Amino acid sequence: MSINVFLDDYRTCPPGHTLVKTIDDCFDLLKHYHIDHLSLDHDLVCKTRNGFLLVQLMVKHQLFADRITIHSANSTGGKAMYHYLKQAQVDLKMPPSIKVLLRPLPLE
Secondary structure (H helix, E strand, O other), rough: OOOEEEEOOOOOOOOEEEEEOOHHHHHHHHHHHHEEEEEOOOOOOOOOOOHHHHHHHHHHOOOOOOOOOOOOHHHHHHHHHHHHHHHHHHHHOOOOOOEEEEEOOOOO
16 A cells, blocks of 8 residues: 655645654654655654654665655755755665655745
8 A cells, every 4th residue: 555644743734645743653654654755844843853864764774755855944954854865866775766856845
């Protein structure tokens, strides 16, 4: 079964996506489901367990979605997540077929 996942603790979840508010819940879904689209925020309630830590864990454990969108309004954090994933593709730690997009969403 394939699902779409939206990691965010503030915004409304878009239709057709499963909402998760922590990186632990998101990582659990990555381990147990095939994910077509994964949309990630950087800033979460727990400041140390943020979206950047999640992308590091994804690369370390080789757990990816077919398409990954960084939707964080935090330009520094979002860009760091995007560049980390793109570098993982260059280093062959992440399949080059995975689409990685940086598309910030407003908070409102």
